[in-house]
Structures are given as structure tokens and as C-alpha cells.
Amino acid sequence: MAEEKVLWKPGNLIYPVPAVMVTVADGEGNSNILTIAWTGTVCTNPPMAYISVRPERYSYGMLKKTGEFVINLTTEALVRATDYCGVRSGRDTDKWKDTGLTPGKASVVSAPIIRESPVNIECRVTEIKELGSHHMFLAEVVAIDVDGQWLDEKGKFHLEKTKPIVYSHGEYYGLNGLLGTFGYSIRKKK
């Protein structure tokens, strides 16, 4: 028989989630990277995403000023940098220099992309919701830059080969092996 459920106070336990590196710029030549776990897709068409950021973050001012940011997806090769950008502030240090990550020009927005990231999702803020500890930046995705090395000869993108990571209750994990594809639970066997 299953154990009894234990009642916990309300909190945040929707895990695993992505841990992405978000890049921002101030429009005066300064840019920064911060790690964000409170992020996700909110609409398919128009493509929209969100990030939730505490106002005390150094990046917050840049975000608010330009209304633009880039969500850079992370990988096993980038996990150390991902953690670092989430525990050091751009107020005190240059995280580009410290991590060795390379800023690149985005296609549409003024914030830079991280060249080492396999997917850069360029976003423009449409709405800011001051929810409480975090302010939610709702944004439209205005361009996506993918690293060509993960495209096969047919143009199919192999995200799995980039070795994406997830963040779960304080821990980073890689993904080990495919278990099914979208809708497989109701698909008729051939």
C-alpha cells in the first residue's frame, strides 16, 4: 500500500525545469548573463515565452531599459557556466570573462547571444507583471538562432545531441535516453 501523503505548505515544486542563461544589454555597450529557472513557453502562436526575475538582480535594470533579452539554452558542456552565472552578479564581476563564453551579435535584438549555446531565443518584452518576489517578463520570440552543427543533411535539428540539461530541486541533470515522442501514449502500433 502507498504511504500516506504528507501535507506541505504551498511552494514551488514544479520540477524539473530548464536552467537557461539569459543575456541582456543596456544599449550603451554593457551586457550581462544571468541564470534563470523560472522560464517557459506561454503561447505557440505568436511564439511567446517568459522569464521571472527578482528586481534586485543586476540584469533587471538592463532588461527593463531595453525590453529585450535572449534565452540561451544550456548543455552538459555549459553546466558549470550555467551555475556560475546564477551565483555571481554582474555588479561585481564580468561573467563573460570569468566563464570564457563568447558574446555574438543577435539577429534582431540588441542583447548579445552566447555563441557556445546551441539555441538562442531572441525575445522582446510585451508585458511586465509585478507578481511579488519576481517580476514576470512576458515576451514575444522575435528570432531563433540555432547552431548549424546540430542540423543534419535534411535540415532536421538534433537537440538531443547537444546534451541538454534540466534543473530539479537544486540539482542539474543530463537527459539519458529517449522514452517516447509526443503523443506516443495514444498512437496505434503499426
Ligand SMILES: Cc1cc2nc3c(=O)[nH]c(=O)nc-3n(C[C@H](O)[C@H](O)[C@H](O)COP(=O)(O)O)c2cc1C
Ligand atoms: C539554477 C539557477 C536558477 C535561477 N533562476 C532564477 C530565476 O528564475 N530568477 C531570478 O531572478 N534569479 C534566478 N537565479 C539567480 C540569479 O541567476 C543570480 O542571482 C545571479 O547572480 C543574478 O545575476 P546578476 O546580478 O548579474 O543579474 C537562479 C540561479 C540559479 C543558479
